[in-house]
Amino acid sequence: VNSLESKRILLGYRPGTDDAQDPAFAQALEAATRDPELRRWLEEQRKVQAAIRAQFRQLAVPDDLRHRILEANSFPAGSGRGRMGGYGHWLAAAAIVVLLGVIAIWDQAPAHPGLTEFRGRMVRTVLREYRMDIHSGDMDEVRTYLRNQNAPADYRLPPRIETVPVVGGGRLTWQDRPVSMVCFNRGDGELLFLFVIEQAALPDSPGAEPEFAQVNRLMTASWTAENRAYILAGELGEADLRRYF
Amino acid sequence: MSVEWNFETLVDRYYGALYRFALSLTRHESDAADLTQQTFHTWAVKGHQLRDRSKVKAWLFTTLHRQFLESQRKAVRFPHHELTEVDPELPTVSPAAVHALDGDALLEALRRIDPAYQAAVALFYLDDHSYPEIAEILDVPLGTVKSRISRGIGQLQRRLLETPRPIRT
Numbered sequence: 001v002n003s004l005e006s007k008r009i010l011l012g013y014r015p016g017t018d019d020a021q022d023p024a025f026a027q028a029l030e031a032a033t034r035d036p037e038l039r040r041w042l043e044e045q046r047k048v049q050a051a052i053r054a055q056f057r058q059l060a061v062p063d064d065l066r067h068r069i070l071e072a073n074s075f076p077a078g079s080g081r082g083r084m085g086g087y088g089h090w091l092a093a094a095a096i097v098v099l100l101g102v103i104a105i106w107d108q109a110p111a112h113p114g115l116t117e118f119r120g121r122m123v124r125t126v127l128r129e130y131r132m133d134i135h136s137g138d139m140d141e142v143r144t145y146l147r148n149q150n151a152p153a154d155y156r157l158p159p160r161i162e163t164v165p166v167v168g169g170g171r172l173t174w175q176d177r178p179v180s181m182v183c184f185n186r187g188d189g190e191l192l193f194l195f196v197i198e199q200a201a202l203p204d205s206p207g208a209e210p211e212f213a214q215v216n217r218l219m220t221a222s223w224t225a226e227n228r229a230y231i232l233a234g235e236l237g238e239a240d241l242r243r244y245f
Numbered sequence: 246m247s248v249e250w251n252f253e254t255l256v257d258r259y260y261g262a263l264y265r266f267a268l269s270l271t272r273h274e275s276d277a278a279d280l281t282q283q284t285f286h287t288w289a290v291k292g293h294q295l296r297d298r299s300k301v302k303a304w305l306f307t308t309l310h311r312q313f314l315e316s317q318r319k320a321v322r323f324p325h326h327e328l329t330e331v332d333p334e335l336p337t338v339s340p341a342a343v344h345a346l347d348g349d350a351l352l353e354a355l356r357r358i359d360p361a362y363q364a365a366v367a368l369f370y371l372d373d374h375s376y377p378e379i380a381e382i383l384d385v386p387l388g389t390v391k392s393r394i395s396r397g398i399g400q401l402q403r404r405l406l407e408t409p410r411p412i413r414t
Contacts, residue, residue, distance in 0.1 A: 051343035
């Protein structure tokens with residue numbers, strides 16, 4: 001296998017997957033260990049592929065699509081949910097038990113959700129589906145949009161965040177309070193998300209120094225400044241996130 | 246009841262990736278949403294026939310792809326291409342060039358590659374489908390999937406180079 005053939009094969013290679021177990025990929029990867037030019041090309045390709053993959057996964061999904069799917073299939077005849085047959089009464093009984101459990105959990109839910117709940121909700125939002133209301137590389141445009149949406153627009157960025165290109169933002173809500181979401185391009189195909197909410201919305205708002213916490217796949221930093229609570233989140237390690245402060 | 250069989254859980258888990266796959270095939274948001282809804286409706290009606298729970302994800306993507314082909318009113322069977330047929334020149338797109346694009350530019354570039362490669366390339370990038378899964382979804386041999394992806398990625402990167410567009414404002 002020469003260098004060009006190896007490149008052709010490695011175009012379809014994805015690090016961190018089962019691809020490496022394929023003999024053709026394994027052979028081409030092995031060739032890359034012996035060929036510096038091929039190794040450099042592969043490293044560049046990995047970055048390109050990561051960037052393209054991120055673009056694919058950022059394609060916006062309509063906000064109401066989930067609701068439309070569930071609504072359209074509420075009680076479909078012969079559906080997966082309707083195929084209970086003779087087990088129906090058992091499942092109905094189980095549903096009652098689950099409902100009681102939910103009520104019990106509801107009773108134990110915090111009366112005044114705070115930082116943990118807010119942080120968890122914001123992370124879930126960006127890990128599942130979100131849509132930037134405005135796509136812009138101009139922070140002033142993003143601020144103007146958020147201000148017009150009555151969302152926090154007077155946020156102050158940590159100095160090193162100001163050097164990261166903004167790509168857009170959006171208005172979210174939490175506990176009926178407006179939340180500003182600002183998205184930054186980290187430069188490696190991944191985004192950083194900044195969430196801003198008025199401090200009064202969080203009974204246990206974080207301190208002035210960033211508090212780091214892993215939430216699901218995202219590392220988060222939370223802090224408060226000038227009556228605003230901030231969360232910076234991204235799919236990266238704590239050390240990498242600290243570099244933005 | 247396993248979570249794989251819970252309708253709402255399935256929707257939560259896959260509707261985003263299915264919609265993006267549909268969008269990469271149709272390039273129209275409304276068509277993609279319709280295809281995604283239609284796929285889940287088919288699951289609601291026929292999903293209970295699937296016995297192997299590990300196949301739910303592949304079943305959904307396969308169903309969506311078939312419905313797309315039916316909507317095109319042509320059961321397209323693309324010819325097999327060997328890797329040796331790949332164009333001699335490989336693209337040299339940079340990560341920075343890709344970062345400068347937006348989703349519309351990506352879809353436009355995907356639209357301009359050989360139709361035989363589009364679905365395979367989209368599945369390659371979306372949701373980490375394995376090569377055997379992609380072969381199953383597209384109902385083609387594994388070797389064909391490999392060649393389609395390799396050629397498709399090459400064409401996609403070339404198209405990305407040809408149509409640089411800034412992030413939309």
